[in-house]
Amino acid sequence: MEICNSYSSSSVDSTNPSPSEYSVNLSLSLTFPSTSPQRARKQDWPPIKPRLRDTLKGRRRLLQRDYDTCLFVKVYMEGVPIGRKLDLSTFSGYESLLENLSHMFNTSIICGNHRDRKHHVLTYQDTDGDWMMVGDIPWEMFLETVRRLKITKPERC
Amino acid sequence: MDLRLPSKVLEHIFSFVDSNEDRNSVSLVCKSWFETERLTRKRVFVRNCYAVTPAAVARRFPGMRSLTLKGKPHFADYNLVPDGWGGYAWPWIEAMAEKSPSLEELRLKRMVVTDECLEKIAASFKDFKVLVLTSCEGFSTDGLAAIAVACRNLTELELRECIVEDLGGDWLSYFPETLTSLVSLDFSCLDSEVKLSDLERLVSRSPNLKSLKLNRAVSLDALGSLLRLAPQLVELGTGSFSDKLDQEAVSKLAQVFTELKELKSLSGLWDVLPEYIPLLYSVCPGLTSLNLSYATVQMPDLVELLSRCSNLQKLWVMDLIEDKGLEAVASSCKELRELRVFPSGADVDETNVAMTEQGLVSVSEACPNLESVLYFCAQFTNAALATIAKTRPNLKCFRLCVIEPFAPDHKTHQPLDEGFKAIVESCKDLQRLSVSGLLTDKAFEYIGTHGKKLRMLSIAFAGDSDLMLHHLLSGCESLNKLEIRDCPFGDTALLENAAKLETMRSLWMSSCGVSFGACKLMSEKMPKLNVEVIDEHTPETRPDSSAVEKIYIYRTLAGPRLDMPEFVWTIHKNPEIGVSHLAIE
Numbered sequence: 001m002e003i004c005n006s007y008s009s010s011s012v013d014s015t016n017p018s019p020s021e022y023s024v025n026l027s028l029s030l031t032f033p034s035t036s037p038q039r040a041r042k043q044d045w046p047p048i049k050p051r052l053r054d055t056l057k058g059r060r061r062l063l064q065r066d067y068d069t070c071l072f073v074k075v076y077m078e079g080v081p082i083g084r085k086l087d088l089s090t091f092s093g094y095e096s097l098l099e100n101l102s103h104m105f106n107t108s109i110i111c112g113n114h115r116d117r118k119h120h121v122l123t124y125q126d127t128d129g130d131w132m133m134v135g136d137i138p139w140e141m142f143l144e145t146v147r148r149l150k151i152t153k154p155e156r157c
Numbered sequence: 158m159d160l161r162l163p164s165k166v167l168e169h170i171f172s173f174v175d176s177n178e179d180r181n182s183v184s185l186v187c188k189s190w191f192e193t194e195r196l197t198r199k200r201v202f203v204r205n206c207y208a209v210t211p212a213a214v215a216r217r218f219p220g221m222r223s224l225t226l227k228g229k230p231h232f233a234d235y236n237l238v239p240d241g242w243g244g245y246a247w248p249w250i251e252a253m254a255e256k257s258p259s260l261e262e263l264r265l266k267r268m269v270v271t272d273e274c275l276e277k278i279a280a281s282f283k284d285f286k287v288l289v290l291t292s293c294e295g296f297s298t299d300g301l302a303a304i305a306v307a308c309r310n311l312t313e314l315e316l317r318e319c320i321v322e323d324l325g326g327d328w329l330s331y332f333p334e335t336l337t338s339l340v341s342l343d344f345s346c347l348d349s350e351v352k353l354s355d356l357e358r359l360v361s362r363s364p365n366l367k368s369l370k371l372n373r374a375v376s377l378d379a380l381g382s383l384l385r386l387a388p389q390l391v392e393l394g395t396g397s398f399s400d401k402l403d404q405e406a407v408s409k410l411a412q413v414f415t416e417l418k419e420l421k422s423l424s425g426l427w428d429v430l431p432e433y434i435p436l437l438y439s440v441c442p443g444l445t446s447l448n449l450s451y452a453t454v455q456m457p458d459l460v461e462l463l464s465r466c467s468n469l470q471k472l473w474v475m476d477l478i479e480d481k482g483l484e485a486v487a488s489s490c491k492e493l494r495e496l497r498v499f500p501s502g503a504d505v506d507e508t509n510v511a512m513t514e515q516g517l518v519s520v521s522e523a524c525p526n527l528e529s530v531l532y533f534c535a536q537f538t539n540a541a542l543a544t545i546a547k548t549r550p551n552l553k554c555f556r557l558c559v560i561e562p563f564a565p566d567h568k569t570h571q572p573l574d575e576g577f578k579a580i581v582e583s584c585k586d587l588q589r590l591s592v593s594g595l596l597t598d599k600a601f602e603y604i605g606t607h608g609k610k611l612r613m614l615s616i617a618f619a620g621d622s623d624l625m626l627h628h629l630l631s632g633c634e635s636l637n638k639l640e641i642r643d644c645p646f647g648d649t650a651l652l653e654n655a656a657k658l659e660t661m662r663s664l665w666m667s668s669c670g671v672s673f674g675a676c677k678l679m680s681e682k683m684p685k686l687n688v689e690v691i692d693e694h695t696p697e698t699r700p701d702s703s704a705v706e707k708i709y710i711y712r713t714l715a716g717p718r719l720d721m722p723e724f725v726w727t728i729h730k731n732p733e734i735g736v737s738h739l740a741i742e
Contacts, residue, residue, distance in 0.1 A: 056503040
């Protein structure tokens with residue numbers, strides 16, 4: 001079985017190849033595909049643990065957003081005709097969003113999971129136009145789909 | 158004349174023998190020592206769950222109180238081991254439930270733990286005290302609830318970087334009011350919010366609580382009220398550190414931190430805002446361990462923080478610290494023993510260029526106790542490695558990850574062979590080494606020649622040929638674990654050094670040039686090894702000459718494992734190829 005040695009000379013270049021390219025360069029035996037779809041999808045370089053990788057990716061998305069778009073959305077409280085505007089990019093997550101809204105509207109507001117008669121519930125309208133309960137999806141994903149917020153009376157949910 | 162010591166005397170003597178390495182030596186002396194030792198061993202470590210059967214372990218150590226198990230190979234941490242490979246905790250828990258119901262402590266690493274496992278633990282071990290799961294997966298928060306509700310004497314519940322199916326934060330509410338024994342609680346890897354009032358009550362009724370690691374969902378405000386209830390904490394993992402608080406709340410929080418007189422270890426600090434870093438100043442002088450790997454603190458703020466940490470022994474930080482920040486560490490943290498610097502970007506092209514090899518050199522030159530390093534960096538030089546080697550011959554663990562594969566010395570454009578030569582020559586007690594950058598076979602010749610105490614070696618994108626593997630397997634006398642990915646060697650070195658593998662715990666090779674035929678040959682020659690071929694393209698249908706994707710070889714007394722998925726092949730699946738080894742002890 002021939003061992004392909006060309007990778008060691010071809011690899012020292014100034015561009016940064018992506019991990020999937022390495023598997024092509026290092027294809028030592030060509031009787032099976034070395035770039036399986038899984039290799040391209042799965043992130044295994046640099047060798048950092050999944051949680052750190054996810055955190056870094058999430059952070060990158062947020063940083064990019066700071067440069068591109070504002071995240072000002074309208075917020076209405078049910079029964080109150082005049083709404084407010086809020087920049088969602090200043091919050092780190094659902095917890096801080098709820099705290100802030102609770103202060104802003106002077107009432108207790110919660111996410112969908114712990115419903116009871118006393119608290120208002122926060123809902124949002126997504127890019128499809130549907131009204132959904134806040135809190136079900138990861139924060140970063142929420143920021144990408146939220147269009148406006150509504151604080152609803154408990155009975156409505 | 159009977160010169161044997163009575164077993165009662167032996168027992169008493171052995172009660173002073175703590176380390177299991179010593180106990181293993183003791184048990185080899187003679188039969189009566191073996192017997193006495195095994196009956197008195199309380200803490201059992203099984204570093205490869207497939208090396209031995211649960212029944213055999215339970216039989217040998219009837220007095221077992223604490224069991225530590227490791228499952229998947231280390232590279233599973235980096236997504237290299239496909240899901241479903243194995244490492245199931247169930248057979249162990251089932252066996253111990255039956256044979257060792259007095260088990261009090263279970264520590265599992267890289268294993269698949271299901272809710273059934275957790276329920277079984279809760280139901281079977283009456284005096285269960287400690288559950289530590291590291292990098293485990295397969296369970297949900299329901300399983301945690303089962304532990305919480307049933308383990309009346311629980312002292313430690315730690316979930317370190319586990320992947321948990323998060324069904325909500327209710328599990329915490331299952332700790333009964335009667336549970337007052339908690340010493341350590343770590344749920345930092347969970348996403349859902351727990352009920353603050355339940356957490357506060359739990360903390361209030363746990364006077365022995367020394368370690369509390371919260372998850373990201375715990376707000377800064379909540380942290381304040383929790384710390385007021387537990388000023389005795391020695392280890393703290395905060396939740397999110399980025400909520401906007403008003404001035405009054407901030408000064409209250411600052412006050413709370415000054416009350417933490419015993420605090421030695423700090424972690425969490427997710428997305429900490431720069432204006433909150435001064436809150437931590439009061440605890441800095443007492444800290445011995447600081448984990449900032451999730452904190453996006455920029456260099457100037459890091460310098461302010463770290464210059465106050467004169468007693469720091471362990472620092473985990475992101476490369477946002479830059480060379481300048483590491484210089485500050487060098488001048489302020491003279492007690493430093495362990496440094497880990499992680500990349501701040503998830504991809505190869507996102508590394509922070511203001512951090513170079515110079516940062517590590519500064520710390521090596523200035524911190525006399527530095528013995529453990531993990532350093533992610535864009536590129537490196539031989540000169541830097543030589544300086545590190547010269548100034549820190551006391552290094553025990555040196556893991557360098559040059560993020561760009563095949564990156565040569567960026568000043569001389571030479572391979573990093575000479576640099577690593579300096580490291581292994583100078584650091585005579587080096588036990589763990591990870592190499593990276595452009596490396597030829599020469600580097601491995603040096604490692605084989607000088608790395609006599611080396612126990613674990615990790616290699617990626619390196620070497621030229623079979624010689625590389627040959628140098629390592631024939632030279633490194635103490636080699637215990639070897640993991641290699643994307644290196645070009647074939648069958649020869651592996652087959653020539655097959656006997657070496659029986660002296661090692663395990664060997665992992667992925668994206669190398671070993672053929673299926675060689676794997677079959679190895680399996681036939683070495684019956685005491687499990688040679689696993691892991692390949693998504695049904696391994697057994699491939700021709701002998703084709704290279705396999707991944708190989709995991711480990712010594713075992715347990716014979717073939719019975720829980721192999723489709724994509725794992727061992728010779729026991731095709732006994733007609735060679736000798737059948739279906740005997741199970």
